[in-house]
Amino acid sequence: MAATLPHAHVLRYPDAGHYVLEDARAELVPAIRHFLDTAPPPPRPAAPHRDLP
Numbered sequence: 001m002a003a004t005l006p007h008a009h010v011l012r013y014p015d016a017g018h019y020v021l022e023d024a025r026a027e028l029v030p031a032i033r034h035f036l037d038t039a040p041p042p043p044r045p046a047a048p049h050r051d052l053p
Contacts, residue, residue, distance in 0.1 A: 013027065
């Protein structure tokens with residue numbers, strides 16, 4: 001996975017099972033919050049195109 005996304009920040013939770021949010025909640029929720037708080041804002045939509053008469 002790291003080779004596919006070389007700039008990705010990868011966190012591993014080796015003691016967590018399939019339902020990682022339940023198994024690693026104490027570590028995972030702050031990591032998600034940090035990601036959301038530091039992510040750049042989404043791009044603004046382009047202005048609609050209007051045909052000139």
